Amino acid sequence: ADLVYHLLVLLSARGYGIGDVEQVLRERHAG
Structure with missing residues (x-):
């Protein structure tokens, strides 16, 4: 979940x- 959160932050x-x-x-x- 943390990885996804950081990815969203980077994308935003x-x-x-x-x-x-x-x-x-x-x-x-x-998929």
Whole structure:
């Protein structure tokens, strides 16, 4: 969980929006 959290922080720092993060998480869960 910590890794995911830090990844989200890095992505948000690079300008990624919450929507983009949610899409990535959905793709990861979809496999």
